Amino acid sequence: MKVLITGVAGFIGSNLLDYLLEKTNWEITGIDNLSTGRLDNISHVNDKRFTFVHDTVRNIKSLKEYQIIFHLAALPRIQPSFEMIIDHVNENLINTLHLVELMIKENHYPRFVNSSSSAVYGTPRNIPTTEDEPFASLSPYAYQKEEVERYFDILSTRYPLNYVHLRYFNPYGPRSFNPENKFNAYSSVVGIFLYRFKHNLKLQITGDGLQRRDFIHVADLASANYLAAIYPHKLNTAFNIGFGSTLSVLELAKMISDNYEFIPKREGEAEITFADISKAQKILGWKPTVQLHDYIRKEISQ
Numbered sequence: 001m002k003v004l005i006t007g008v009a010g011f012i013g014s015n016l017l018d019y020l021l022e023k024t025n026w027e028i029t030g031i032d033n034l035s036t037g038r039l040d041n042i043s044h045v046n047d048k049r050f051t052f053v054h055d056t057v058r059n060i061k062s063l064k065e066y067q068i069i070f071h072l073a074a075l076p077r078i079q080p081s082f083e084m085i086i087d088h089v090n091e092n093l094i095n096t097l098h099l100v101e102l103m104i105k106e107n108h109y110p111r112f113v114n115s116s117s118s119a120v121y122g123t124p125r126n127i128p129t130t131e132d133e134p135f136a137s138l139s140p141y142a143y144q145k146e147e148v149e150r151y152f153d154i155l156s157t158r159y160p161l162n163y164v165h166l167r168y169f170n171p172y173g174p175r176s177f178n179p180e181n182k183f184n185a186y187s188s189v190v191g192i193f194l195y196r197f198k199h200n201l202k203l204q205i206t207g208d209g210l211q212r213r214d215f216i217h218v219a220d221l222a223s224a225n226y227l228a229a230i231y232p233h234k235l236n237t238a239f240n241i242g243f244g245s246t247l248s249v250l251e252l253a254k255m256i257s258d259n260y261e262f263i264p265k266r267e268g269e270a271e272i273t274f275a276d277i278s279k280a281q282k283i284l285g286w287k288p289t290v291q292l293h294d295y296i297r298k299e300i301s302q
């Protein structure tokens, strides 16, 4: 089995690579242009089944050799998407459509596991939120994720696309915070808080800290990707991938340190995320396993 991971040197891509090398005997090609990812994230991998390609997704000429594509490459931050608008459209929408067009041109339809986001729900009306919640994007980034999903749904009425959208809630875990990434202020709050705690810096809470998040460990995202990839029938649908519980940012800060301060609220971010994960549990047989407080306890005791 030959598979492709786009964005392999990023936070989630590199963790997915580790998971798949451990779990399967697949041959894995990973592509990354190292725009927000870094080689350090994959430099520990020493396995002949893995080939790294330093290039942009846009230069991929064929997908024919792959049976599965895990598409993670993106500019994945909400706040920069308000400023570098066209770059985000190109990276998040056009590059994905480039891959879709290749599949259509080559008449080859591998299982396409698309990394989507809970941001497509905006601040949802229904809590916990099921996949039937209407799209209500609050940022260009969220809107690009929404558009990608819609393109797949629409194009699948004409072409035999074979895809799964995984709507990640709030991922955390190893490598989530890249100090060299110019957008790191907007990365996962768990990673930022732990970094600041370890460097004796005040934790910075945006707004009043009462915004609530459904935090999900990256190992659980990797298992969701794997199960979505091996599911024996066509799915062509979306799944929520969260823990199915919610915690405020202030509560999270207090779990880590009492040395914190408040900074201005950011627009474009949801007041609450809280996943109903019963669809992924029922259909994919997926279940999150890592408890946030266990992870935090381990990290702050190191």
Ligand SMILES: NC(=O)c1ccc[n+]([C@@H]2O[C@H](COP(=O)([O-])OP(=O)(O)OC[C@H]3O[C@@H](n4cnc5c(N)ncnc54)[C@H](O)[C@@H]3O)[C@@H](O)[C@H]2O)c1
Pocket (backbone or CB within 6 Å): 006, 007, 008, 009, 010, 011, 012, 013, 031, 032, 033, 034, 035, 036, 037, 038, 055, 056, 057, 058, 071, 072, 073, 074, 075, 076, 091, 095, 115, 116, 117, 118, 167, 168, 169, 170, 171, 188
């Ligand atoms: N981390 C989150 O909070 C979160 C939440 C929901 C969804 N997602 C989605 O999950 C996916 C992975 O996110 P992440 O947190 O690992 O981000 P990340 O920035 O760590 O990883 C993205 C990777 O894609 C690479 N990349 C960007 N443009 C590329 C291109 N044109 N060609 C090749 N590589 C390219 C980057 O260099 C980086 O290594 C993204 O699609 C993101 O939108 C992330």
